[in-house]
Amino acid sequence: MSAPYWEPGTAYKPGDVVQYEGHRYKIVIPHTSQSDWAPTVTPNLWGRLSDEDQGQWGGYQEKHQQPAAYQPAPEFHPPAPEGQKVDIQPEERQKHWYDLDDHRKKELEIGGGLLGAIGAAAAGYYVYKHHEKSEEDKKADSWALQNWLHDAEARLNEYKKYGPRSPAQWVLNRGKNIPPNAIVVGPEHDWMLWICRAYVDGTIQVGKASNVFEKGAVVGYDNKEIQLDTYEILVGDMHGLQWVPASGRLNVENLGLRPVEGGRDKDGTPLYIAQGPHKDAVHPGIASSKLDGAYIPYGGKQVHINEYRVLCYNY
Template sequence: MVSNWEPGTFYGQGSVVNYEGSQYKIIQPHSSQSDWTPPVTPALWGKIPGGGHCDNQNPGYNQGYQQTGYQQQQPYQQPQQQQWQPPAPGPENAYAGGQHPDQKIHIKPEEQKQNWYDLDDKRKQELKIGGGLLAGAAALGAGMFAYKQHEKNEEEKNSLAWGLQNWLAEARNRADDFQRNGPRGPATWVLTQGRSIPPHAIVVGKEKSWTLYISRAFQDSGIQLGKASDVFKKGAVIGYKNDEIHLDSYEILVGDMRGLTWVSMHGRFNHNALNGKRPVEGGRENDGTPLYIAKAPHKGAEHPGKASEKLEGAFIPYDGTEKCVKDYQVLCYL
């Protein structure tokens, strides 16, 4: 019997799952994450033509969290100051939280889950003419999340703009849900801007006199992990291809360490070394490779970074580049 796709599950070679009425077969073994559903990760899952109907819907991250027993034992108490709101975007990132004012064409939710290259030429043209790419293009034009944009052709730039604005829309939805309903578990990604650090952002450590938090952001068609602090010139720093990239619109990890733990790791990330624990949702490379939240010691401090099955250790952004640390820890649910 084919089971329903679920987040926080390791899928190995030969796995087949149901998701929203369709069946998908594994392409690349990985640990599933809540926002990496089969339809939006074609590098990880291949849709089976004519797949059977799935009667039971995916139970979702929130239900899985409730089943852990953590919520019954130590319920998360939402503090009064949780009414924090991210600051209004400045002119350089005015479209980080919503639709471009000149957009005249409606983008369907299911389209936002598609890769730009999966859209037909007619729809691409409609999106370009009707302003469906203006939000992402404006952000890229301002340098936000752009990586060596000058080296890319027009179609690659369109793909980046499409991916960027869809990530921004998803991040805004997550932040809005957090503001309305509070945390969905002991760890929640919240969209923020600049040096505005929301209450209960998870602390990784201290570097000199400042505090380091966990951040992530869209970069070159992937979602990269890094660090945030209210002393950084833009607020967040991510590492990518041996560069340290400063960003002022990003997600920061908010949570409660009573429901989380750090698990030691050496070298490449190994799911079996987690002793049955489930890693917290991290990011992904632009080829779909999952990235996991890591912290690693360097120069007398603990630094947030990333780990994966393809990296030789934890990579942390530091001093204009990335440093590889072989002994590190991965953030997991209890």
């Protein structure tokens, strides 16, 4: 009996196989299909079956197709700018503050569309060296921070609604409540370390989370450790991931697999998730094409590690 054709608006369950554009696909993550979620463009949802063999498919093995369900921390919503009366379009959130024209900037300020330092503090967030910046730089920093918080909340809501759609996903978290399916790096003394990321000074930095930390998360930046209460934590399933050895300046092509992107530097350079040994433990940090190795937050600063591993997808 041939498999049914894939159709949007259909609730697909574990074990389902469909036909699409002349090939067969098997479900990876159960979901209700949408018109823009065809099997050819959603490899995290559908795995293409061999025309001869139905044993395996891209992404997960069948026995590992359902990672643990996410159990979030208590409900958290980043604060909207106080008295906001202006609508901010998605494409506008992708722009730098300095790319907005003066009229639009004024609309955002007067209409309450700009998160201030008080609102950032209410979000449990530390605005990096805010007092040392010019008024325009403060506005740019607040604009970037609130847009990251907005996008992070959207990622969390999507995860709650649809469940896992990839072996590695970022979800918004707060404080010391670590989700049970957060990806573990390893123990340090008698506690565990997980992977986190957060906005700092126009960048998205990767660091470590633990329920023993003062606020829940620590990232490195400007050769300092920064304690944060509001951050994203990496959740997923290591059956779809692996750590790949690297050294010195990262050459992504030499990894042989696609690395999981962790963040971005100020100039847009991708920062990838690294782990490296230090002080009898393995710590998460960053690696990139512009760094001379991996850097991890430790002991109040960033520590350089030449030999490290990078988190990559298995496919």
